[in-house]
Amino acid sequence: MSKYRHTALAILATMIILMPPAHSVTAAGPSEPLVQRIEALEGGQPMQVLGEPLLAREALRRFYENHGFQPAWSSPGHRRELAEAIRQIANDGLNPADYHGELLSDLVLRARDDLSGEMRADIDLLFTDAFLLAASHLLEGKVNPQTIHAEWNASRQHQDLAVTLAETLRNDTIAATLDSLRPTHPAYAKLKEARNRLTPLLGHPWLPIADGPSIHPGDQDPRLPEIRRRLTALGDIPAPAEPETAATDPTLYSKDLDPVIPNFQARHGLEPDGTIGRKTLAAVNLMPVERIRQIDASLERWRWLPQSLGDDYVIVNIAGFGLQLVLDGREALRSRVIVGRPYRQTPVFSDRIRYLVFNPTWTVPRKLMIEDLLPEIIRDPAYLDRQDISVYQGWGADRQKIDPAAIDWPSLSRDNFPYQLVQQPGPLNALGQVKFMFPNPYAVYLHDTPGQYLFGRQERSFSSGCIRVEKPMELAEQLLAGAPEWNRRIIDRLLEEKTPVTAILPEPIAIYIQYWTAWVDEAQRIQFRDDIYNRDFRLLAQLRQAVSGEHQLPTPVVATDLTPATGDQ
Template structure:
């Protein structure tokens, strides 16, 4: 970082070299341009520049823009500050509505400098070219940094989540600034940089609503006590009513007895439970009360975190695609922004997390073998074998020693499993197709470095649980046959009946898709459904907390 005092010294020496006659011959814009050039050249392109106590963050994009522009000022002309500077200030004040912080973009400094510039213009004081140069650099830096955060996110997820692969968009932010200088409205150009998906727009509307609720004081917490259900009568019931009315789960129609828990209130509780991923029982139990008592400010913060996650998404999700929400335990197939198939899923346990990434489903396997990963073999299956040596035979496993054509089939009864440990486990396990197979009847493949895929499961009863983190990282799907039928899209060759018939033969069969489909495995703890319902979920993997901590750290330019 180059100290501001050092920069000022270099500028002073440079200015002394200018003859008074040459300076007078220059227009205001030319003098501002000269100050901008000197300031940037004195600081160097790789160091952070300090302008009046404000750090410049776009340390590469800022010099790049001004070099391309011939160091001409972007925000002032020969008569002083241009109107677009004030338009940018208004756009920056709206950063909170995007889940960002306006103070990260020199807001106070810019507001003060622009007030001073306007005052000087109104009083017809001669403009100060050096001040205008400093203001121009700060305005451009604010634009570039804010633009980078809107387009790409404020945080690179791969720096805080090792199992999160982002496919962030390629955006030319310098060109965006050039559009503003050419006459486009700064606010409009910035809005165009946000994700185009309707889900982002709906989430932004939800943030605005919860910010208003927080500004109005939020809601009063419900006092602890026994569960409340139909027939309960107490002041806590009245508090429950007020809380559900605040978020629209309960209409504000008048009731004769606000202390009485009636059927209408039970319906409102069920609605709240459904959109918070709780057991839907219509009773205000401890888990429901805990979710009800999360403050409005915290809910707004949670929405902001998920807006940030949307900024990490690819620009194009595909005209048709599969999206899995890990925290929501669900899968949707989307065509032209309409959900055409939806189902519940199971995801990885917290110690075997399902990773976040995008890929392409290219084929499926009917009646698959399960080739057991080594870590699962030694951590999960070996303890079961030790408890019951017949486990492998009962569950349809074949034991191999070695690899390839020289692999030898081993009779599990010939092995003294009491002497086998995780450190000396020389075997490979393969489970045969059939009703006991852990992958179920079909798996959907998109080869990736995580060895993660979608598959069926014999443990169908677990889909009834509200939280379904039961897998070892792969995604278990509730409706595998329906998904296979959709992806194969051939009612003659691959009708539902023919798919089931092929599975029933219990012979592994690979079928390539005529139309491979993008898949996006994501992690959203808040989303807004197409009908406008705002859904919140528990932070299953603690990723909200890590992201919040990263966002709380100092600002950075996301485009570098």
């Protein structure tokens, strides 16, 4: 006899012993068909009911064992509520078919009272499986981020969903519980709203507008009527309250488009010059389904993060080239950033900024020494002196400073480079005047830069993996605001002395380095950016795949801290 039959008999015996008086409501005993089906799951073999696979098998076993092997979905109201919640999950960029959506809706419509015990058990298992799987995906995402970011190890959600389901059914809060598992950050809800606004455009004509000469203000062009139609559909041109009259020539780039085109360009990360050129036309041609897919990828990435980011944190959007500092739940600073080149990608991970270094030295990473600096030194022997870079042999306290002129640079290679290159503090230092440290295995941090002119560019992937900040001193001042020994006057005096100084933060602050190609800005405009690292493509391929095999639900463990993780550097 299996352990499930032993447990079921024990539950039944307990119910008999504790049976209430005749005038009380009696409790139902274990369902034999449910016991049989849970027993069949014990072998770990794939199992189907009503033609659909059960995917949350371990959680199913745990739930029904805790539930006394009794049916959980006897209430028609509960079944209707879950079927509708699964239908609505499409707004989260998830596929209702992964959660038996069509079958659940059909079962709600065709409910009967004369079903066999076996059929009732199958229906019960199907609704339970749908809830557990949908809850898991809303809580921590459908796609395992490790399959997208090879070394991802970030703090994810941990909750016993079998217990959650029992409480949900007891409290009649099915839709509310599923909603509570979604990310609570306002950015997630705003993305869902933007997705809902775009969904009605699916299926409408959106053929590519032909290439041609750039269109400037005052030009006439036969493509402009279709461009106007697209921008109206996307909300960039307000829909007219009354039918348009023939007074406006739709083929003319008239003054009414003067504010529209730059705003459209800005929210697509393009130079807002008002000229409809090749890149702007490509953005106009971007199909609604492609925009929705970008939103779906961003929604999934939000589900990978903790439910709450905390009251104080720094968040970097790699694809958006931006940084935001939040203190006491409110934005305290926004800054442009420069991120890694496509072949030296900035990783995705979460950590805590613990200290700052003013007037930092820069120890050149080995890869950069060999691939970037060595060819420069061979071409130009004065390069090291001009960049104020010192050469050391050995490491730590025993290292010795070496005269660069005494080294045969052309003889060095990847396998023969016994030196360290260290750039001294000063105006030429690659890290600028301050760096923000959150020690991690990937040697990634935020820092200042002498190349401030690069922040004027729209696309800013120029670094070797670290993140250059446009407003480093404003960020430093905000992070040190709680330390009485630090203020802007003291910082400015230190910078003049050009001596490295470490400043410990009063409290470490969370930093989330993420990758979103779609988000809603503070003006409630949906923003889109290029997938500079081709990460959306890989994520969407897995997001669209049907769920198969046994799905591992969140483990019932409470996460207490952020854990460093990385993307595909």
